[in-house]
Amino acid sequence: MTRHRRLADAAVLAVVLGCVMTAVAGCADAGEHVAGRSGAGSPTPTAACPAVPGVELPPDCAPYDPDDAMAANDGYRERMPLSDEAVAANRELLPEVVVALDALRSDGAVTPESVVATLRDAGLTDVQTRGDADDLLFGALGVAGGCFYGEISAQTVQIEVGGLILDGGCLPAQ
Numbered sequence: 001m002t003r004h005r006r007l008a009d010a011a012v013l014a015v016v017l018g019c020v021m022t023a024v025a026g027c028a029d030a031g032e033h034v035a036g037r038s039g040a041g042s043p044t045p046t047a048a049c050p051a052v053p054g055v056e057l058p059p060d061c062a063p064y065d066p067d068d069a070m071a072a073n074d075g076y077r078e079r080m081p082l083s084d085e086a087v088a089a090n091r092e093l094l095p096e097v098v099v100a101l102d103a104l105r106s107d108g109a110v111t112p113e114s115v116v117a118t119l120r121d122a123g124l125t126d127v128q129t130r131g132d133a134d135d136l137l138f139g140a141l142g143v144a145g146g147c148f149y150g151e152i153s154a155q156t157v158q159i160e161v162g163g164l165i166l167d168g169g170c171l172p173a174q
Contacts, residue, residue: 077172080163082146089144090161097122097148101157110136110152124148128171139170 049061057063100118104110112129115138119127124140131137139149142161147170150159165172 076165076167078166079147080166082161082163086142086144086146087161090142090146090148093122093143094148094159094161097124098157098159101152101159105152105154105157108154110154112136115152119148126170128169130171130174137171141170 044060045062046060047062048064049057050066051057051063097119100122101115104114104118110133112132115129115136116127119138119140123143127138127140129136129138134153136152137150138152139147142148146161146163147165148159148161149170150157152158164170167173
């Protein structure tokens with residue numbers, strides 16, 4: 001073994017031993033604290049507990065609001081704001097897109113492929129679809145940014161203009 005190799009091995013061993021000693025010391029301190037042998041501070045929360053009005057939580061719980069947590073959990077579905085200029089530019093194209101999609105609907109020609117082709121022909125890009133002819137969701141990037149998104153079926157065409165979803169794209173994940 002070369003001298004450099006022995007030095008490198010020794011350095012690695014020193015780092016590992018230092019980490020082990022730090023971990024052991026940390027465990028000893030935690031054990032003393034939990035057992036009440038240490039008079040310093042209050043216990044560190046080890047679990048998240050839903051805050052319930054009128055109920056005192058144990059000291060090892062970090063309280064949280066379950067309603068806020070659920071709202072934050074669905075935050076990825078929210079749409080980003082779109083500038084007034086982009087909304088106006090996309091709305092100029094909206095009647096043409098509605099007429100083209102309504103023609104597909106009235107002809108009974110609604111398929112994922114026909115909706116993609118129709119939206120691309122209107123100048124929209126990155127077209128996404130989900131579903132089938134009975135209930136087809138679609139989303140596409142608008143000419144001025146943002147999204148055209150909606151639903152088409154044998155009975156109706158619904159379409160809106162808005163920003164991208166925070167998670168990316170024009171259709172929310174399922």
